[in-house]
Structure formats: C-alpha cells, structure tokens
Amino acid sequence: MLISVRFHGRGGQGAVTASKLLAEAASLEGYYGQSMPFFGAERRGAPVVSFTRISDEPIYEMSQVYHPNIVVVLDPLILKAVDIFRGVKEGGTIVVNTTKAPDEFVFDQDYLNIVSVDATGVAIKNDLLVAGLPVVNTPMLGALLRADIPLKIEVLEGIVRKKFGKEGKRNVKAIKEAYELASIKLVHGSGKRSYPRKKKIKVEFPISTPAEGVAGKTKLWRDFRPEIDYEKCNDCLNCWIHCPESAIRLNEHVEIDYDYCKGCLVCTTVCPKKAIASEREVFVDV
Numbered sequence: 134m135l136i137s138v139r140f141h142g143r144g145g146q147g148a149v150t151a152s153k154l155l156a157e158a159a160s161l162e163g164y165y166g167q168s169m170p171f172f173g174a175e176r177r178g179a180p181v182v183s184f185t186r187i188s189d190e191p192i193y194e195m196s197q198v199y200h201p202n203i204v205v206v207l208d209p210l211i212l213k214a215v216d217i218f219r220g221v222k223e224g225g226t227i228v229v230n231t232t233k234a235p236d237e238f239v240f241d242q243d244y245l246n247i248v249s250v251d252a253t254g255v256a257i258k259n260d261l262l263v264a265g266l267p268v269v270n271t272p273m274l275g276a277l278l279r280a281d282i283p284l285k286i287e288v289l290e291g292i293v294r295k296k297f298g299k300e301g302k303r304n305v306k307a308i309k310e311a312y313e314l315a316s317i318k319l320v321h322g323s324g325k326r327s328y329p330r331k332k333k334i335k336v337e338f339p340i341s342t343p344a345e346g347v348a349g350k351t352k353l354w355r356d357f358r359p360e361i362d363y364e365k366c367n368d369c370l371n372c373w374i375h376c377p378e379s380a381i382r383l384n385e386h387v388e389i390d391y392d393y394c395k396g397c398l399v400c401t402t403v404c405p406k407k408a409i410a411s412e413r414e415v416f417v418d419v
C-alpha cells in the first residue's frame with residue numbers, strides 16, 4: 134500500500150505543517166511516513182505545495198508526488214490559479230476547503246471522490262488566527278481522515294497536542310469538528326481505493342540519457358547482466374534514480390538499455406522488491 138497526498142495552499146495557511154503532521158501520525162501508527170514541501174516564492178499568500186507519502190513498506194521515492202491518491206486544497210480560490218487535478222489517480226479523492234456541498238462541484242474529472250468542509254469557518258470558530266487570517270491546516274487534516282485513509286483521529290490529535298503546546302486544545306477541537314462536519318461524495322459507490330500499482334510511468338522533468346563517449350558503448354564491461362522481473366517490479370523508480378550510467382529508461386515501465394549498462398549491479402541492490410536479478414553475461418556477437 135502506498136498512499137500519496139498532495140497539499141495545495143498558500144503561504145501562511147499551514148500546508149507544509151499539515152503535510153508533516155500527517156507523516157508523523159502515519160509513523161506513530163506503524164507505517165512509513167514521508168513529507169516534503171515545495172516552495173515557489175517564499176512569501177505569505179504565494180501558492181505552496183507539499184507532499185506526504187504513507188506506506189507499509191520503506192519508501193524509496195524521493196521525488197515530488199506526481200500521481201496523488203488524495204489532493205488536499207486548503208484554499209478554494211487556488212482552484213482558479215493551479216491545476217489541482219493534475220495527475221490524480223482514478224478513484225482518488227479531492228479534499229477541499231469550501232462552504233459548498235460536494236454535489237455543487239462540477240468538473241471534468243468525474244472519476245474522483247470529493248470531501249468538502251468549511252475549514253475556514255471551523256478555524257474562525259476556534260480562534261485559529263494568525264495576523265487576523267484563519268489557519269486551516271488542522272481542520273483540513275480532520276476532513277482528510279474522512280478520505281479513506283487508515284489513520285486514527287486520536288493519533289493525529291496526540292501529535293497536534295504535542296506540536297502546538299497550549300494552542301493544541303483549540304486545534305484538536307478543530308480537527309474533531311471538521312471531521313464531523315465534512316461531507317463526502319464517493320463516485321465509486323464502494324469507496325474503491327486508488328492505491329493499486331501504477332499502470333504507466335509519466336515523468337514531468339528533464340532526464341538525461343547516455344550517449345556514446347570515449348569509452349564507446351559500455352555494454353562490453355559487463356560480467357553480469359541485470360534482468361528486471363516485471364511481475365515483482367512496482368515502478369518505484371529507485372533503480373532509475375541510482376543507475377550511474379543513466380542506462381535505465383522510462384517507457385511504459387523501467388527498461389534497461391543494454392548498450393550502455395555496464396553491469397555494476399547497483400540497480401539490483403537498491404531495488405526494494407528484489408525485482409532485478411543478475412545473470413552471467415555471455416556475448417554471442419563478440
């Protein structure tokens with residue numbers, strides 16, 4: 134199981150803190166948790182994105198989340214500025230801070246569940262204000278727990294109490310209220326999860342590929358040949374990240390370019406699924 138969450142907010146709303154608190158709660162529940170922020174302009178009000186991964190296995194991906202199961206939108210106005218639907222998996226869930234009911238949302242992605250909550254109202258009611266502006270991160274975490282996420286509200290409350298000291302009581306109250314207040318619309322009546330393995334890899338940043346240099350094609354350096362077992366591979370991309378020759382390509386799935394693979398077998402050691410075996414290399418054409 135790997136649950137990927139992407140938070141969209143504005144500087145000052147607490148998206149980064151929410152992402153960290155979620156990862157900490159996951160760790161306390163016995164899962165592996167990872168959190169990382171991505172800042173654009175670091176100033177109050179600027180769009181902020183933060184990512185959390187929760188898994189029952191060690192997490193080797195260190196990238197931003199490109200295909201989230203859950204998207205949390207702390208500011209409804211951000212819907213007009215940012216494509217919050219980008220890459221969300223079918224059966225995934227949008228958790229949005231709004232006074233609207235889920236049925237009032239009309240968008241093309243009719244394969245997504247919606248959880249809506251007036252987190253701003255909850256924040257104001259509980260006096261969660263900084264410089265006069267409502268901080269909605271803890272109420273949004275309360276609503277997020279309605280999105281079929283395997284964490285107990287008590288664990289989250291404990292973390293929040295610890296983190297916020299004397300302000301913890303109000304934040305815990307806000308979590309509970311938002312949890313109760315949240316409205317849910319499941320497009321897959323069964324509440325089908327969006328956690329299965331990825332079907333197709335899509336990378337949205339530049340990657341380098343090997344080219345022939347002074348050493349020529351490095352395949353002749355190999356004593357052993359890595360072979361990927363696609364039945365075991367879960368497309369985590371760890372081998373792709375670590376290959377020192379950039380000899381692993383991304384197509385439908387990871388593929389080894391045997392012209393340039395030099396047989397170092399780094400990929401076999403970093404694969405968490407033990408999906409890459411090493412075979413004795415025999416070159417029939419040499």
Ligand code: SF4
Pocket residue numbers: 359375376377378379380381389393394395396397398399400401
């Ligand atoms: S054996 Fe080394 S060079 Fe070849 S694919 Fe694996 S990591 Fe890359």
Ligand code: SF4
Pocket residue numbers: 361365366367368369370371372373387403404405406407408409
């Ligand atoms: S072969 Fe292993 S390391 Fe590479 S993508 Fe598959 S599971 Fe990840």
